Amino acid sequence: MQDTPKFPLFILVRPQMGENIGAAARAMLNFGLDRLRLVNPRDGWPNPKAVAMASGAAGQVLDHAGVFADTGAAIADCDFVFATTARGRELTKPIYTPEAAMTEARTRIARGEKVAVLFGPERTGLENDDIVRANAIITVPVNPAFFSLNLAQAVLLTGYEFARQTMDVAPIDPGLAGGETASALEVEKLGDHYEERLQEVGFFFPEGKAPMMKRNLRNMWTRFGLTRADVQTLHGVLRKLTRVPR
Amino acid sequence: MQDTPKFPLFILVRPQMGENIGAAARAMLNFGLDRLRLVNPRDGWPNPKAVAMASGAAGQVLDHAGVFADTGAAIADCDFVFATTARGRELTKPIYTPEAAMTEARTRIARGEKVAVLFGPERTGLENDDIVRANAIITVPVNPAFFSLNLAQAVLLTGYEFARQTMDVAPIDPGLAGGETASALEVEKLGDHYEERLQEVGFFFPEGKAPMMKRNLRNMWTRFGLTRADVQTLHGVLRKLTRVPR
Numbered sequence: 001m002q003d004t005p006k007f008p009l010f011i012l013v014r015p016q017m018g019e020n021i022g023a024a025a026r027a028m029l030n031f032g033l034d035r036l037r038l039v040n041p042r043d044g045w046p047n048p049k050a051v052a053m054a055s056g057a058a059g060q061v062l063d064h065a066g067v068f069a070d071t072g073a074a075i076a077d078c079d080f081v082f083a084t085t086a087r088g089r090e091l092t093k094p095i096y097t098p099e100a101a102m103t104e105a106r107t108r109i110a111r112g113e114k115v116a117v118l119f120g121p122e123r124t125g126l127e128n129d130d131i132v133r134a135n136a137i138i139t140v141p142v143n144p145a146f147f148s149l150n151l152a153q154a155v156l157l158t159g160y161e162f163a164r165q166t167m168d169v170a171p172i173d174p175g176l177a178g179g180e181t182a183s184a185l186e187v188e189k190l191g192d193h194y195e196e197r198l199q200e201v202g203f204f205f206p207e208g209k210a211p212m213m214k215r216n217l218r219n220m221w222t223r224f225g226l227t228r229a230d231v232q233t234l235h236g237v238l239r240k241l242t243r244v245p246r
Numbered sequence: 247m248q249d250t251p252k253f254p255l256f257i258l259v260r261p262q263m264g265e266n267i268g269a270a271a272r273a274m275l276n277f278g279l280d281r282l283r284l285v286n287p288r289d290g291w292p293n294p295k296a297v298a299m300a301s302g303a304a305g306q307v308l309d310h311a312g313v314f315a316d317t318g319a320a321i322a323d324c325d326f327v328f329a330t331t332a333r334g335r336e337l338t339k340p341i342y343t344p345e346a347a348m349t350e351a352r353t354r355i356a357r358g359e360k361v362a363v364l365f366g367p368e369r370t371g372l373e374n375d376d377i378v379r380a381n382a383i384i385t386v387p388v389n390p391a392f393f394s395l396n397l398a399q400a401v402l403l404t405g406y407e408f409a410r411q412t413m414d415v416a417p418i419d420p421g422l423a424g425g426e427t428a429s430a431l432e433v434e435k436l437g438d439h440y441e442e443r444l445q446e447v448g449f450f451f452p453e454g455k456a457p458m459m460k461r462n463l464r465n466m467w468t469r470f471g472l473t474r475a476d477v478q479t480l481h482g483v484l485r486k487l488t489r490v491p492r
Contacts, residue, residue: 026392026394027394027399029389029392029394030386030388030389030392030394031388031389032392056392057391058392092473092475097410097413099410140276140406141409142276142277142409143275143276143278145303146272146275146276146278146304147276148272148273148275148276148304149402152399153398153399153402156399156402156403157402157403157406160386160403160406163388164343167343167387227338229338230338
């Protein structure tokens, strides 16, 4: 017996092309989801084309995939099952966006439930007989005039949505890569440096406007979100410029 | 001159395979995004493989795609530019999740700004020379041990994220497809019907437990979220069952 995973199982129902099974495994693993089940894959199992497409860590997802004869057997141990479908409107089922569905999944998984998501065959999608076994439907709200999500893309969006919600909240003030932010003192000293040199060359003219000009300049430095490296660069620029004989 | 679009422009920088350009156009159009620009596509332009892959409405996205010699020219009229990259850590730029980036994009677009997102070539991704031209970086927070997003998938996730945020808020109480919810009165009458017939057959026994048994049964009907069709079905079931001679 495996532990109940902390994320949804993904179940590919009657997938056709091995390549698409491999691509689905890759799509899942991008978001750390590695529990895959297959219902009656058209070309049998194992499938060398699936393995070739998956490669590396995604190949291990395939190695551990459970294979089942029908949808009922694949979901037998699951507590809550979503069916992904663009249609299915003729059946009475709650319809979730991927966002609402993964919120529901998170809540149920936190409670210790095993949650699964069914994905249908490439051409036709899930049949009504599959959908009636599910507790709810997931429909990606796409452009009504143009729908074109392949199997791996449907898997990708669902996995992304689960990961997005379980990540730490996205920073409102996004982080900076590759540089440590300069301290307020460092920025102030940079402002001092520029102000002194510009004063020397008579930049702040006419005198009545000098306070406003200085304030604007100070404001600019703080607005830039300077890193320490930026501050060093700007000191260097100023030193170089003021060494040029006039 | 085209109007400023209400969504970000997507710019494919030096894309290699025509099929991937077509797949990117399809991915975008799923979410109603139809402004595409191309920087120096490897195999020239127009590209019949791109057209074959796109087909239909996505073909029109390609027909209207602007083609530019370099990244600078492609973004010249844009007010804010994101660069999608998994690397780029050596450059000092704000890094956004797709979620934070599309929130920023929405805010800027609402202000009337033109926002663009750069996507790099399939193999290598954007070069530093492209990234320095952008105002910020988008990095999809994937499994650190496994990263495998192709060009169309990166386009798809970014488009999805923009659409997700601009859609009406996902319903907390998800909608039902294919059925009108039964009124409280209809559910009550169904409860009456079952209670009467069960009373007749001596179901509520022993008498001391009858009130609790009846309450549990009533509670069950209201918990089910019955549709009108369900109520009709359940009346029919009961009628049929009670017609059987015992």
